[in-house]
Amino acid sequence: MRTETYSMPGAQPLTEAYIHRTDSRIDSLYGYYAGAEKDWERRLERLDRSGAVRASAAEAADVLRIYNEKAGASPETFSNISAIAEGAPVVVGGQQAGLWTGPLLVIHKAVSIIGAANSAAEQLGRPVVPVFWVAGEDHDWDEANHAYVVTAEQELRKLAAARPEGSRTSVSRTAIATGTWEQLLSELEQALPHSEFKPALLEELSGMAQKANSLSDMFAMILSRLFGEQGLVLIDADDENVRRLEAPMFRSMIERNDELERAYTSSAEEIKRLGYTLQADVTPGSANLFLFRTENGNERTLLHKRNGMYQDRKGQFELSAGQLLQIADEQPLLLSNNVLTRPIMQDYLFPVLATVLGPGEIAYWALTGEAFRVMGMEMPIIVPRMSYTLVEGTIAKNMDKYELSFEDVMTRFEERKAGWLKEQDGLSIEQRFDEARASFEELYKPLLTLAASIQPGLSKLGDTNLQKIVEQINYMGSKTVDAFNKQFEAATRQFDRIQLALKPLGKPQERVLNMASYWNRYQTAWVGKLLEAPYSRTGGHQIVYL
Known part of the structure; x- marks a missing residue:
């Protein structure tokens, strides 16, 4: 197997400073460093002492079993879920669900999560479980609904699913009709060049489509198929069983919302003082939580605080803190995190040893360190995602x-x-x-x-x-x-x-092309090449020759 290391230019100065340790002033924003072996031991010790502040490991495992069974999980995955039930730490990372998994960087993130978990397990001498967080609660349809493939005519073709009529709800709650799946599969069949693996690929995707109610369902089934042997555990952030587990943390986030807001604002001011640009909005008065409004067809609405009430941006509806707390207790399925509260919720559900993040994510996670402390928690180790370029023989x-x-x-x-x-x-x-x-x-x-x-x-x-x-x-x-x-x-x-x-x-390549082009030509052997490529806890780019 032939690989080469390439230094891909970084677009996020704060991320580059973290990865290469060029600015010691930012150490306080992150705490741990992925490249320091002792930090992995320190983080594990912290997790062993803080189990009482997290959701029940046994209950989390029960939820994971139900979800992963629907996704077609492997025996290795179920074994890893059992390890979670017994308190095993996890390495977690995630991405919004995209059509046929979206761009290749999604696959790269899964490979990086597995690589980080294996590396940590080897060092610590304990099972460490790779977990992929399907960000199904996101509602940006235009980001999730398409895939680019290379046609037989050597042209780039965009395949896309039109958003079904109705309100802007989460991707996981946006139902895909059988006819839409059939149309998408037909377009994929027409676009992909003929190959010996094409019929089997289309047959597999067709079988998944018969069980998939949403892009998130299909996304999970494909990841389960590609990484089942590695025991990758999947979780959909918008799964109703997950929401029930999250209820106590939603209550805490509401009760301490003003403290959280001040924490995000303080971190934002510190990042700007250090000369870096913010990579996520820190909006005055934002609750950093969404509400699914049932009267609006489950439209996902960001909550803002005004005059002691929680409102939508235009002030067309409002709830008191007491009403919102009641929703957290009795109807947690109506609540949803944003990019700033999701890291905290993730750490509440699992003993997160480390989280695998892309360049933009590393930059905006710098906003969350103080918020973790407000909740009596601690930011996990930040592991930069590996990136790859696949180079075919021709x-x-x-x-x-x-x-x-x-x-x-x-x-x-x-x-x-x-x-x-x-x-x-x-x-x-x-x-x-x-x-x-x-x-x-x-x-x-x-x-x-x-x-x-x-x-x-x-x-x-x-x-x-x-x-x-x-x-x-x-x-x-x-x-x-x-x-x-x-x-x-x-x-x-x-x-x-x-x-x-x-x-x-x-x-x-990773930001545009979809994995279907490679599955069509190499079956799943290309995934094996990525898993075999050199791995680094501090990220990097590998050129992988197929």
Whole structure:
């Protein structure tokens, strides 16, 4: 198996400072550091002492068994759930449910969770369970409803599910009709190139679709299929049984809401004071909790505090603190976390040894440290997600053919492509047209001076005339270059295929392409390659050759 390490540029300065330890001032924002072995031991000791502040491990395991059974869980997963029931710590990470799992970074996060759990178990000599948190309570349909695949014509195609009519509720509560699944599968079948694994892939997805009521259901079943042997445990944040377990923490969040708000505000001010940009909104008066409004078709509404009451943004409805506490006790299914309270809820449900986060998540988790302390808790170890680029054999072969490095593709692809085409130009077309244009201007400008000396008004006309003739020379030169380059259409297609495979839409592969393209061609062997690739607790990027 061939892999290479690549230093992918970071877009989040706060995250980069955490990963590379370049700014000791931010240590207090996070507490632990994933790269320090002793911190894993310290965190485990803390978990062993703090079991009383969390939900019952046995009850959590019961909920997990029910959910994972519906997702088609493996014996390894059920064994890990039993370990949770006995108090095993977990490594957790999550993502919003996307069509056919969404972009590849979702798969990378699951691989990273498994890698971190295995690494921790080896160091600590105790079972550590990998848990994937399906963020099914999120309601941003446009983020979840699509997948990009590469077609047989080597084109990028976006497959998307239209949002069913009705209010903006969570993805897990948005029902997908049988006819919609059939249409999506038909579109996927048409888009994917023919392969020996395609019929089996479509058959598996079709079988899942018959049981899936939502994108979240399908998402969970696919992850269970891909990572069952690794014992990955799944949880949907919007599962009604999970909500019942969360009720006591919702009550605490409501009772201490003003303290939490001050904690988030304090952390935000500290981050800004240190010179970093906030990656999540800290809005004055926000309760950082959502309410599903049954009178509005379970629309998910962010709660704001005004005059001692909880309201929607426009103030069209309101609840007292007492009414909201009653909902927490009796109808917790109506409540939902936002990005700032979700970390606390996650730590309440599980003994979280570490959480695997992407670059943006690491940056906004810095806002939560003080809030953890308000609740008598402690932020877990932050583990940067690994990222990968899958390079197929034909892509690698063409990169070698045109002497393109991975760095070339990621940072200067168009320049290298244009340079290669220019190198093929033995006729020096561009140079000869440049020389002809310069010669023409040299011969013609004295004539313009002569014309202007006879009649000054001819000067402007002469300049316009010169410009038009130069434009025609340039136009002819451009058409000649295009005609020459057509001789290399096959090479151009190979260049474009490289870019499509590794940097589609000008973005890293993991942020665009869907896993179906690789499952179609390699069955699930590509997942095994990712699991076998070098793993680091401090993240990094691996180029994996298939």
